Amino acid sequence: MKVEDCYQLGYVIKTHGLKGEIQVFLDVDNPLDYQDLESVFVKQGNALVPFFLEYIQVNPKKSITKFEEVDTIEDAERLVGQELYLPLNALPELPEGEYYYHQLVGLMMVEDGKELGVVDQVYEIAPQNLLSIIHQGKEVMIPINDEIIRSVDFEKQCIEAKLPEGLLDVYLEEDED
Incomplete structure (x- = not known):
């Protein structure tokens, strides 16, 4: 997957707790559209690396999530500041006459x-x-x-x-x- 084929969903704000949880900012019109999110791409250098979510608690300002295999605060700290992406085809459908x-x-x-x-x-x-x-x-x-x-x-x-x-x-x- 290339960055050109994706849109930026948001970014990791900071760690949350000691067991690998992170706070993320979802830079989208309606964050609640993403409460069933199963995976994201994390931009690391010039590559997009897939991460699967154990869960996500979506809130308008910041959301709490836990990635699979990110189980310590040290693992979570490596993700702070990283951008989150989804493929363009994952964008929610818009009403007739509206566009991205x-x-x-x-x-x-x-x-x-x-x-x-x-x-x-x-x-x-x-x-x-x-x-x-x-x-x-x-x-x-x-x-x-x-x-x-x-x-x-x-x-x-x-x-x-x-x-x-x-x-x-x-x-x-x-x-x-």
């Missing part, structure tokens, strides 16, 4: 029938998540919100957008000085 940001990569952004560029990256940064497209050879950052992203059509592989007036000009005028 990673699904937008590769789609053509269109405004009033005119192709603006293909989404090549998504930046999830507070306070505004952004889509990156290449328009006329320049990277353009488009805020992700309902006023701008009008619709997403996965069959047609396109995003219908209505950009704020002047947004493209800001990026295209940078080198004219």
Whole structure:
């Protein structure tokens, strides 16, 4: 399994008790969707290593879990700070009309029938998540919100957008000085 085929579920916060339990932060919209979790991948170096769970107690802020064969505080300490991953196909199904940001990569952004560029990256940064497209050879950052992203059509592989007036000009005028 490669990191590109997965999404980050969360990370190990710290040890819990003396028998190998750990506290994990599940960085997801609804942590309770993961209360039946059986296994995760732990990123160790550049590799994803599978770990099976003996149990998990899910709470909104932090969850307590115990991995099989992690039976001492010393074993658990080696996991602190490690990122937890699941395969993309493990993502919960979304209602019709909703999507995960990673699904937008590769789609053509269109405004009033005119192709603006293909989404090549998504930046999830507070306070505004952004889509990156290449328009006329320049990277353009488009805020992700309902006023701008009008619709997403996965069959047609396109995003219908209505950009704020002047947004493209800001990026295209940078080198004219």
